[in-house]
Amino acid sequence: MGRVSGRSCIVTGAAQGIGRAIGEALLDEGADVCFADMNAEKVAAVAASNEGRASGAGGMVTHATVNVTDRAQVQAMIGHSVSVFGKIDVVFNNAGVNKPMNFLDATEENWNFIMGVNGLGCMIGMQEAAKQFIRQGGPGKIVNTASIASRQGFDNVAPYCASKWAVVSLTQSGARDLAKHDITVTGFAPGVVATEMWEEVDRDLMSIGASERPGQAMEEFSSEILKGRVAQPQDITGTTTFLASRDSDYMTGQIVMIDGGMTLV
Numbered sequence: 001m002g003r004v005s006g007r008s009c010i011v012t013g014a015a016q017g018i019g020r021a022i023g024e025a026l027l028d029e030g031a032d033v034c035f036a037d038m039n040a041e042k043v044a045a046v047a048a049s050n051e052g053r054a055s056g057a058g059g060m061v062t063h064a065t066v067n068v069t070d071r072a073q074v075q076a077m078i079g080h081s082v083s084v085f086g087k088i089d090v091v092f093n094n095a096g097v098n099k100p101m102n103f104l105d106a107t108e109e110n111w112n113f114i115m116g117v118n119g120l121g122c123m124i125g126m127q128e129a130a131k132q133f134i135r136q137g138g139p140g141k142i143v144n145t146a147s148i149a150s151r152q153g154f155d156n157v158a159p160y161c162a163s164k165w166a167v168v169s170l171t172q173s174g175a176r177d178l179a180k181h182d183i184t185v186t187g188f189a190p191g192v193v194a195t196e197m198w199e200e201v202d203r204d205l206m207s208i209g210a211s212e213r214p215g216q217a218m219e220e221f222s223s224e225i226l227k228g229r230v231a232q233p234q235d236i237t238g239t240t241t242f243l244a245s246r247d248s249d250y251m252t253g254q255i256v257m258i259d260g261g262m263t264l265v
Contacts, residue, residue, distance in 0.1 A: 001030065002028065002029025003242070003244075003246075003247065004031040004241060004245050005029065005030030005031070005058065005059075006030065006031075007030075007031045007089040007090055007244060007245075008032040008033075008034075008081065008088050008089050009023075009032065009033050009034070009090040009244060010033075010034045010036055010077065010129075011023040011026070011033060011035060011036065011092040011094055012036045012037065012066060012077075012121075012125065013036075013037060013095030013145075014035035014043060014046065014063075015037035015038075015039045015042040015046055016037075016042065016046075016195065016197075017193070017196055017197050017233060018145065018193060018195060018233050018236055019037070019095070020035070021236065021237050023035050023050070024053065025238075025240065026059075026241060026244060027053045027054045027057055027059055027061060028053065028057055029245075030057050030058050030059050031059050031090075031244070032054075032059045032060040032061070032084075032085045033050075033059065033060075033061050034062050034077070034084070034085075035050070035063045035064075036065070036077050036095075037063075037065070037066065037095070038065065038068075038095070039065075043063045043064075043065065044063050046063070047061050047062060062081065062084045064076070064077040066095075068093070068095045068122075069121050071124050074124050074125055075128055078091075078128055078129065088129070088136070089139075089140060089141065090140070090141040090142075090244045091126075091129035091140075092143045092244075093121070093122045093126060093142065093143070093144045093167075094144075095117060095121055095125075096118045096145060096163075096197075097117045098114065098157060098160045098201055098204075099113065099114060099160075100156045100157050100160075100204040100205050100208060100210065101156065102208050102209075103155050103156065103158050105208070110159055111159045111162075114159040114160050115159060115162065115163050115166070118164065119163045119166040119167070119170070122144055122166070122170055123170055126144070126170060126174050130142065130174070130178050134181050134183075138181050138183060139182035139183060139184075140181075140182070140184075141184050141185075141186070141244060142183065142184070142185045142186075143185075143188070143240065143243045143244060144167050144170065144171050144185070144186070144187035145167070145187065145190070146164050146167045146168055146171070146187045146189040147160075147167075147190060147191075148189055148192075148259050149161040149165075150164035150165050150189055150255070151189065151257075151263050152263065156208060156210045164189075167187060168187065168255055171185050171186065171253065172185075175252040175253030176253065179252060184251060184252040185252055185253065186243050186251050186252060186254050186256070187254075187255045187256070188236070188239055188240060188255065188257075188258055189256065189257045189258065189259065190231060190259060191221075191225065191230075191231060191257075191258070191263070192218060192221045192222065192225065192231065192259075192262070193231040193232070193233060193235075193236065194218075194230050194231065194232055195233060201217070202214060202215065205217045224262050225260040225261060226260060226262070227260035227261055230260075231259075231260060235258065235260075236258050239258050243256070
C-alpha cells in the first residue's frame with residue numbers, strides 16, 4: 001500500500017515540470033490523479049502516457065483542461081474529477097507563470113498576468129476545492145505551490161515574487177478559516193528546478209539583459225545552493241506526496257522549503 005492509496009487528487013499545471021512529476025509520484029503510490037492544465041493537447045497526452053502507471057499501482061487517471069483564473073472552468077475540473085473518481089481528497093494548486101522584467105520596466109500587464117494566475121488562480125482553486133470537501137462532509141487537503149521567491153524579492157521578477165508571497169498568505173488565511181471543516185492547507189517552496197518553465201525564464205533573462213548566455217542564470221543561482229546542484233522535479237515529489245498523505249494530517253498553514261539549502265529562514 002502506498003502512502004496515498006485510495007486518495008483522489010487533482011494537480012493543476014500538470015502538463016509538464018513539477019506538476020507532472022507530482023501527479024506521477026502520486027500515481028506510483030496508489031492515488032487516483034486528474035492531470036489538469038491549460039494546454040489541452042499536452043495534458044491529454046500526459047494522462048494517456050500514465051494509464052499503465054495508474055493501473056499498475058491500483059489507481060485511476062484522467063485529465064482536464066483548465067484556466068485556473070476562470071472559476072467556471074475550475075468548477076468543471078472538480079466536477080469532472082468527482083464524476084470519474086467519486087470524490088476528491090487532495091487538490092494541488094500548482095499552476096503558475098513567470099515573465100521576468102527588470103524592476104523599473106515591469107508593467108501593469110506583466111503584474112496582472114502573473115498575479116492573475118499565481119495569486120487569483122490559487123485563491124479560486126482553494127475556494128472551489130474547499131466547497132467540494134465541505135459537500136463531501138470533509139476532510140480534505142489543499143496544497144499550494146509557493147517558491148523561494150516567497151521568502152525574498154529578486155530584482156527582475158518582482159511581480160512573480162509578490163505573487164508567491166500571496167500564495168503564502170493565502171495558505172495561512174485558508175488554514176485558519178477551513179480548519180473548522182477538517183480541511184488542511186499547506187504548501188511547498190521549491191528553489192531552482194530544472195523544468196521547461198526555467199528554460200523559458202532563462203531565455204527571458206537573456207532578452208532583458210539580466211544574463212548573457214544560456215544557462216548563466218541557473219549557474220549563478222546554483223552557486224548558492226548548499227546541496228551543490230539544482231533540483232530535478234523528482235527531488236520535490238517526496239515532500240509533495242507526504243503533504244497529500246495521512247502522515248501530514250496534523251500540519252496546516254505551513255510552507256515547506258525544498259530548495260537544497262538555498263534560502264535559510
